[in-house]
Amino acid sequence: MPKDHGIGASSKRREDVRFLTGKGNYTADITLYGQTYAAFARSNVAHAKIKSIDTSAAEAMPGVLAVFTGADFADVGGNPAGWLIQSRNGETMKEPKRPVLAHGEVCHVGDAYAAVIAETVAQARNAVEALVVDFEELPAVVDMADAVADNSKRARTELTDNICFDWGWIEDNRAAVDAAFASAPHVTTLELVNNRLVPNAMEPRASIGVYDASTEDYKLYTTSQNPHLTRLLVAAFVMGIPEHKLNVIAPDVGGGFGSKIYHYGEEALVLAAAKRIGRPVKWVADRTESFLSDAHGRDHVTKIQLACEKDGTFLAVRTETLANVGAYLSNFSTATPTFLHGTLMAGPYKTPLVYVNVKAVFTNTAPVDAYRGAGRPEATYSLERVIDMAARELNLDPWEVRRKNLITTDMFPYTTPVALQYDTGNYQATLDKLIELSDKAGFEARAAESAKRGKMRGLGLSTWIEACGIAPSALVGALGARVGLFDAATVRVNPTGNISVMVGAHSHGQGHETVFAQVVSSMLGIPEANIDIVHGDTAKIPFGMGSYGSRSLAVCGTAMTKAVDKIIAKGKKIAAHMLEASEGDIEFADGKFSVAGTDKAKTFGEIAFSAYVPHNYPLETLEPGLEETAFYDPANFTYPAGAYSCEVEVDPDTGKVEIMAFTCADDFGNVMNPMIVNGQVHGGVAQGIGQALLENTSYDGNGQLVTASYMDYAMPRADDLPNYTVDHSCNTPCTHNPLGVKGCGEAGAIGSPPAVVNAVIDALARAGKPVKHIDMPLSPARVWAAMNA
Amino acid sequence: MYAFEIERPSTIGDAASALGHDGAQALGGGQTLIPTLKQRLAAPEKLISLTAIPEMQGVCIGDAGEVCIGGATTHATVARETAKSYPALSGLASHIGDPAVRNRGTIGGSLANNDPSACYPAAALGSGATIVTNTRKIAADDYFQGMFTTALEPGEIITEVRFPVPQKANYQKFVQPASRFALVGVFVAKYADGVRVAVTGASEDGVFRWDAAEAALSRDFSAAAIEGLTASATNLISDLHGTPAYRAHLIKVLTKRAVMAAA
C-alpha cells in the first residue's frame, strides 16, 4: 500500500491551497503605506555611448519624485561574477563592471540607463518617455563567431577583445586526447547550436525597497531564489550597506528556473530610491522587460568530436564551445559553461579521455546565465547527439552503443577524466527499464501504423547524468567559486510540541513546504500538520544559499536532518533528566523517548513542554529550550542519472513534429514524495521539449530581440506535450547524505532535448530522408527545409 | 497604457457620430487594440465601444440565404451559431486564439484590423462576402487592400458581414508555433458558379486569392486537380517561422487538404 504520510508518501502540496485559490503573496501583491513606483528607461539600441541624459523635463512631470541615472551609482560597486575562471594561458577572466544603471555606455537592448520614481506607475512611465537621451551608436557585436574573429568591434568599449576567458578542461589531458583522435579508427564530428532560451517565469521580476531612517534599516522584497545571496551581493558588493542593516524577503515566488538566482540592478535601485525619497519604492517588470532583461539561458555553439572503435567503443571526446555571456557577467554566468558543463562531458560513459575547451564571449545581448540544468543540458545535448550520429555512421544500434559504453555498477566510485567522482548509480538498470516502459519492442508495429497514415515515426533516446546537490564548498572554491555552497536549517520546537523549521533553501514552486515537513515528520514521529517550513526571509532563517542546481533537499534537507538529529539528542538529555535515567539508556522512536528495556517513557510533546518550563533543570548541564541549527556542506555532488526516450511522428508534407510518447526512467536516489518528483520531471521535460521544438531566442544583426513577445517566442503549451511515463524504481541511494537523495529538479530539462532531436532524426532516416542534424528548435519550417535540402 | 476616455453607445448612429471626432477610435473586443495600448503604441483620446449596440450582435440568415453576422459578434458566438448554417466558418471561428480571445474578439474588429495572418479575412475573401458598414456595402474583393489596410474610411464601422453559403467549404490553418495565428491558412469554398481559394498568413500583401487553384478546382474539385500547380513564392512573407518557399509549399499542401476535407 502506498504510504499516506511521511517520507515516501505522495502528500498533497500544502502550498497549492493558497496558490490555487489566489491567496499567494507575491511581491507584486504587497502594498506598503506610502508606496511609490519605479519605471526604467531601457536602451532601444544594442550598443551606444551615452553622450547625455537630460532629465529636466521628466523631473517636472506630474507625480515625479526622483530621477536616477548611472551617474548616481558611479561610486558604488559593481554586481560581481560569482566565479573567477582562469584561461588556459593562466590569465584571469575579464570582468568588466556591471553597474546598477548603465553609465557612459548602454550594452544591450533593454539595458536600463535611468529610472524614474513617481506616485503612480503611469506617471513614472510618462516621465521615462520625457527623458531626453543622446546616444552615439556603436557597432553591435551579436554573432559569437564574428565576436571572436573580429576584435575591431567590441561589446564593451573597455575590452580589448570579446573573449571573457578561454578555458581548457582538463588542459593536462589535451595531448593524450589529441593523440587518441589521431589514431582512432572512427571519428564523428558534429557542429551544433544549443539555442538561447528566455526563462519566462510566470511571475515577472519585482522588487520593493524600504528604508527606515530612524533605525537606518533597509528592507528589500524581491523575487529571489536565494535571499541571503541577494543580500550579500546587494549589501556588501554593490551598495555598501552593512549586511545586518538589510533584510531581504523573497515571499511567494512564481517560478525562477535560474533567472531569479541572480542579483539585478533594479534591486539596488529601489533601495537607493527608497532612502532618497523616504518612501517605499516598488517595481514590477512587465513581460517585455522580462524578455529584454532577465538573464537568458544556454546559447552555446559547439563542435564536438567522438573518437571510437568500429564496434562503437568510445575512445575520446573533444569539444570546442563558444558560450555567450551577453553584455555583462551575471552572477553564475562564468560557472555555467565551465564547471557545470565541462565536468559533465564524460556523461555516464567509460570514455577514458575527454578534453573540453570553452571560450566565453561578450556580445551586445542580454546576459546569459544558469537556466534549469545550467551547463548540464548543454553537455548532455552535445554528447547524446554525437553518440547517435556515430552510431548511424557505424551502422550500429544507438541503444546498444550506449549500453556498451555505460559505466558498470562494479566501477563505483568512478572517477571521470573530467574530475568528478560518481559515487553510485546503475545506468544499465535505467536503460533496461526504459526499454520495457517505452515498449521499444512494439515500436516497429507502431511505425508501420504511422506509415499507413502517411506519417514518419521515429524513436530516440538519451542516457544522461548530471551533477547536482550543488556543491562541496572546498571543491568549488578550488575551481574558482567566490562563495560557499553549504546550506542551513534551524528546527524550533515550540512549548506545545509543534515545530517551525527555518530553511536556507527557497521554494518557488518546488513544494518544499510539503516535502521538508514530511521528512521532519518521519524523523520525529509527529504529524506533518504540526510542522511549518519557513523560508525566504533573511530575518527569520539562518544563512543559506537558496535553491538552484537541484540542491534543496540534498543540501538544505541534509542540514535539516542534522538539526533534527540535534533535537533528538537534546530531547534524550531532557528525557534522561525527567525519567531519572542515564542519557545513554534513552531511546527515541515513534515520537517517544523511553528508557531501554522499561515502560518508562515521555512523549515528544512532554519533552518539548518541559524544555520551556524548566522548573527543576540542572542548569549547569542542561540548557532550557529546544531549538537547534545545523549547517551542512556536502562531501560531493550528487549524481542523478537516467534514460529517456521520445517517440515522434513527423508530417512529411509540413515538417511538423508531434510527440507521441515520452518515457523517463530516472535514478534520483531515495524519493521523498513521488507525486512531487513526478511533477518536477513533467515540468522539466516540458521545458526540454520547449527547447527542442519551440523556443527560439533570436537577435537580428543589429542586436534587436526579434522574439521579444509571445507572438514570436513559442512557449510549450499543454497540447504540444504528450502524456509522460515517469519511473523512479531503479534508484540507487546517494552514498554521502543521510536521506540518500540526489535531486530531481533539473533532470527533465537535461535529458529530454537530445531524446527529442534523436527521435526526429530517426524518423527521417527511417523514411529514407537521411539528415545528419537539425539545430533546435525543430520547428516545422526547419524540419521541412532539412528534409528537402 | 495612456489615459483615455471610453463611451459605449447603443446605436450605430450614435457610434458613428462619436467616431466623427478627432482622436476617437472604435473598440471591438479589444483583443488587438488593448495589447497595443498596453504597450503604449497607440494613444487614442477616446474609445468608442461597439459591443453595446444590439443591431451589431448575432447571426441570422438573410433573404438570399446568406449568413449575416453582426459586426460586433464574438468569435465564440459565430462558432456556435454557424455550426449548422456554415460549418467551415464555424470551424474557423472556433480555432481563433483561445477561449478568452474568442469570447471577446469580434468579426468586425478582425476584418477592420486585417492582420496578414488573421483567419477571418480568408473566410470573407474565400466566400466572396459583403462587408456592410454604416455608410455602404463593400465586396470582399474590393475590401482587402494589403497588410493592415482596408477600404474602410476613418470612422467607418463594420456593422455586418454577409457570407453567401457555399456547397462545400473548408479552412485549413497551419499555425505559427508562437502566436498560433495562421503561418498559412487556406479557405476553399465551392459555389455553383466556381471555386474560391483565399490564402492568409502568407503574403506581404495580406490575404489573396490563388487564381490558378481556383481555375483548376472549378474544373475539377479534387486534390488531384492542383497536383500540377505551384504557388508562387514571390512576395511571400519571410520571417523566423518560415521562408517564402516554405509558405508557398504550405499553400499547396493546405489547399489540397481543404479540398479533401470539404469534398
Ligand SMILES: Cc1cc2nc3c(=O)[nH]c(=O)nc-3n(C[C@H](O)[C@H](O)[C@H](O)COP(=O)(O)OP(=O)(O)OC[C@H]3O[C@@H](n4cnc5c(N)ncnc54)[C@H](O)[C@@H]3O)c2cc1C
Ligand atoms: C492571444 C490571441 C490570439 C489570437 N489568435 C488569433 C487567430 O488565431 N486568428 C485570428 O484571426 N485572430 C487571432 N487573434 C486576434 C483576434 O481575433 C482579435 O479579436 C481580432 O483580430 C480583433 O478583434 P477585436 O474585436 O478584438 O478588435 P479590437 O482589438 O477591439 O480592434 C481592432 C481594430 O479594429 C477596429 N475595429 C473594431 N471593431 C470595428 C468595427 N466593427 N468596425 C470598424 N473598425 C473596428 C479598432 O478600432 C481597431 O483598430 C488573436 C488575439 C489574441 C490576443
